[in-house]
Amino acid sequence: MKDLGAMMKQVQEMQARMQRMQEELAQTTVMGVAGGGMVSVTVTGKGETKDVEIDESLLKPEEKEILEDLLVAACNDARVKMEELMAEKMKEATGDLPLPPGMNLPM
Numbered sequence: 001m002k003d004l005g006a007m008m009k010q011v012q013e014m015q016a017r018m019q020r021m022q023e024e025l026a027q028t029t030v031m032g033v034a035g036g037g038m039v040s041v042t043v044t045g046k047g048e049t050k051d052v053e054i055d056e057s058l059l060k061p062e063e064k065e066i067l068e069d070l071l072v073a074a075c076n077d078a079r080v081k082m083e084e085l086m087a088e089k090m091k092e093a094t095g096d097l098p099l100p101p102g103m104n105l106p107m
Contacts, residue, residue, distance in 0.1 A: 017093040025089060032078025039070040043078045045086070 025045030033040045038055040052074075058067045 014094055018090075021089045021093045025086060028085065030078050030081040030085065032074040032076065032081060034070040034073035034077060035066075039067070039074045041071070041074040041078050043075075043082060045082060047079075047082070049075075 022045075028045045029042050029050060031040050031042045035055075035058075038058055040051075040053045041049060042051040043049050052071070054067065054071075057063070058070070
């Protein structure tokens, strides 16, 4: 039973770390870029888009399709960066708590 009590304490500590991590990530932003920086998108840890910047040279009717592709690429870049940051923070939050393989805790 002593091990169960220690494990429960670890779980409670991990929950507190995860709560702090979620609060921190909600305040964190990442920028996704595309087209060599011609398009950038800033998103929060909650996936909320905060800002979009577009180089003026792309604001021509004949550049519409390129601009659309670059916006999608920048959004995807931002999403990947945020997922990597979340995975890193999750690793910090779980500490040395042994989790079964494949177990993903909700964020």
